[in-house]
Amino acid sequence: MPAQVIDGKAFAARLRERVGQEAAKFAEAAGRKAGLAVVLVGEDAASQVYVRSKHKATVAAHMESFEHRLPADTAEADLLALVAQLNADPAVDGILVQLPLPDHLDEQAVIAAISPDKDVDGFHVTNAGRLAVGQSGFVPCTPLGCMMLLTDRLGDLSGLEAVVIGRSNIVGKPMAQLLLDANATVTIAHSRTRDLPAVVRRADIVVAAVGRAEMVKAEWLKPQATVIDVGINRLPPEPGADKGRLVGDVDYTGAQGVAAAITPVPGGVGPMTIAVLLRNTLVAAYRNAGLDLPEGAL
Numbered sequence: 001m002p003a004q005v006i007d008g009k010a011f012a013a014r015l016r017e018r019v020g021q022e023a024a025k026f027a028e029a030a031g032r033k034a035g036l037a038v039v040l041v042g043e044d045a046a047s048q049v050y051v052r053s054k055h056k057a058t059v060a061a062h063m064e065s066f067e068h069r070l071p072a073d074t075a076e077a078d079l080l081a082l083v084a085q086l087n088a089d090p091a092v093d094g095i096l097v098q099l100p101l102p103d104h105l106d107e108q109a110v111i112a113a114i115s116p117d118k119d120v121d122g123f124h125v126t127n128a129g130r131l132a133v134g135q136s137g138f139v140p141c142t143p144l145g146c147m148m149l150l151t152d153r154l155g156d157l158s159g160l161e162a163v164v165i166g167r168s169n170i171v172g173k174p175m176a177q178l179l180l181d182a183n184a185t186v187t188i189a190h191s192r193t194r195d196l197p198a199v200v201r202r203a204d205i206v207v208a209a210v211g212r213a214e215m216v217k218a219e220w221l222k223p224q225a226t227v228i229d230v231g232i233n234r235l236p237p238e239p240g241a242d243k244g245r246l247v248g249d250v251d252y253t254g255a256q257g258v259a260a261a262i263t264p265v266p267g268g269v270g271p272m273t274i275a276v277l278l279r280n281t282l283v284a285a286y287r288n289a290g291l292d293l294p295e296g297a298l
């Protein structure tokens with residue numbers, strides 16, 4: 001039987017719908033809408049698409065969207081001044097600086113300038129620390145979205161073997177932490193892992209976040225594994241085409257013959273990122289307004 005397709009696009013649409021309903025209730029209770037500020041520096045084509053999608057999704061979810069587009073040659077001091085202004089603005093509950101930034105800007109310094117209580121991306125070192133020690137804070141959107149898909153599919157993850165391929169601060173490390181918090185037995189594999197196929201083969205759950213097109217082969221997988229593919233890689237265009245196909249980090253077609261369930265690319269993990277961003281923004285708004293988000297609402 002071919003693997004079941006984990007439809008992240010549909011799951012994300014349902015989550016955005018629920019967030020929208022709760023955001024409308026928030027606006028009633030607080031007398032203002034929840035607000036998300038998104039800062040885009042430069043002209044990166046993919047970033048422009050993501051920022052436009054965030055704006056549309058924010059407005060559709062009954063929240064206020066504050067978009068700030070700065071030129072590619074913006075000085076770091078000017079970007080930090082904008083972040084400071086957004087930190088101080090009571091209409092702004094969440095702040096997100098779209099990554100990657102142009103090379104002359106220090107991403108870590110910019111993220112460090114965002115108030116941890118408005119850091120809805122969960123990238124600030126304070127939120128990374130909160131996650132590491134089990135305190136409540138903001139969790140990065142992509143790994144939290146992966147966890148939602150996994151728990152929806154598998155229920156209790158206790159005791160399952162999970163392998164996360166990739167050790168980035170934004171996906172790999174928080175993903176491993178979340179799986180650990182769910183009592184999975186977690187291995188983080190990376191470019192120096194000696195026998196990656198053997199490591200992957202023991203996993204009930206594989207999360208691939210390396211950014212290398214179709215690197216994870218079907219024969220590496222344990223039969224009936226659940227595969228979460230975080231990669232979004234564009235292949236070179238076929239002759240006559242102007243754009244190449246999008247593929248993940250996993251050989252999707254091959255894996256379908258081995259896995260129990262797998263996320264497609266596109267339409268798997270990607271759409272969860274923006275849905276969880278809206279969810280985190282609403283959580284921030286409730287906290288900033290001193291109101292309680294109804295238990296189990298999101």
Ligand SMILES: Nc1nc2c(c(=O)[nH]1)N[C@@H](CN(C=O)c1ccc(C(=O)N[C@@H](CCC(=O)O)C(=O)O)cc1)CN2
Nearest residue numbers: 050096097098099100121141266267268269270271273
């Ligand atoms: N400040 C941040 N910067 C970046 C983040 C982030 O979470 N915060 N993540 C990515 C980009 N990103 C959102 O910002 C993002 C990436 C992909 C998708 C998505 O839905 N992808 C689609 C395919 C899109 C396509 O056709 O090209 C999919 O996988 O189905 C949404 C958001 C880096 N920067």
Ligand SMILES: [Mg+2]
Nearest residue numbers: 102103105107
């Ligand atoms: Mg840089």
